[in-house]
Amino acid sequence: MSKEVSEEGQGRKDYVDPPPAPLIDMAELKSWSFYRALIAEFIATLLFLYVTVATVIGHKKQQDACDGVGLLGIAWAFGGMIFILVYCTAGISGGHINPAVTFGLFLARKVSFIRAVAYMVSQCLGAICGVGLVKAFMKHPYNSLGGGANTVASGYNKGTALGAEIIGTFVLVYTVFSATDPKRSARDSHVPVLAPLPIGFAVFMVHLATIPITGTGINPARSFGAAVIYNNDKAWDEHVSAHVLLTFYCPFLIFETKTWFIFVMDSGFSGLVHL
DSSP, rough: EEEEEEEEHHOOOOOOOOOOOOOOOOOGGGOOHHHHHHHHHHHHHHHHHHHHHHHHHHHHSSTTTSSSSSHHHHHHHHHHHHHHHHHTTTTTOOOOHHHHHHHHHHEEEOHHHHHHHHHHHHHHHHHHOOOHHHHHHHHHHHHGGGGGOOOOOTTHHHHHHHHHHHHHHHHHHHHHHHHHHHHHHHOTTTTHHHHHHHHHHHHHHHHHHHHHHSOOOOOHHHHHHHHHHHHHTSSOOOOHHHHHHHHHHHHHHHHHHHHHHHHHHHTGGGGTTTO
């Protein structure tokens, strides 16, 4: 008898999986919290692009290679802003600030289709406005120094750039899923509070590795916003247009595989049973 009770206790979960989000939830459109979340995503992405692209332009303005923040400082700007903004907006919108993250969470049924599309639109619009502010404040250096737009660096081809973006995006989204795993809420109650920290560090580390190759996209809104503002009065050159296409294509190409892998590593297919 005691053995049966022991086995039953061992088999009982110490957490409850949240129910999957509905694919289409029209009731969201009548909720103020939905529109508040869209505003939060818009403002967060605007601030993210403003601070980071301004940091990039400010560094490129320096005449001496030893002046300015350097590659390390640029990576810190991106990672630090994600840490700050995720912390600020997590309780309002979930703190996505990235269409790739939103799409991954949609595949895992964490957000509805309507919310996912609305978030992506808000993020892209916020990115365009954020880079637009940088151009307004730093017009001459902005136009002469590339506008913070992503390009494939000399010596690398588009295949290499695609591979770098795939790996970088995987690192980011894997970290997001791991840091926000509901199973951790029961085992380690402090982890959700600290979630912005590993997510920010993931962005920082990926930028260190990928800036020399593509300038680091891993965020379609970041690449799209910078490309739109920088190329709004000129023909899109091959490198910029190709990189924007790559950053939008990467999530659609690999997210299903990544989501399966993430949940297999979490030792349970429960997250994908509903797909």
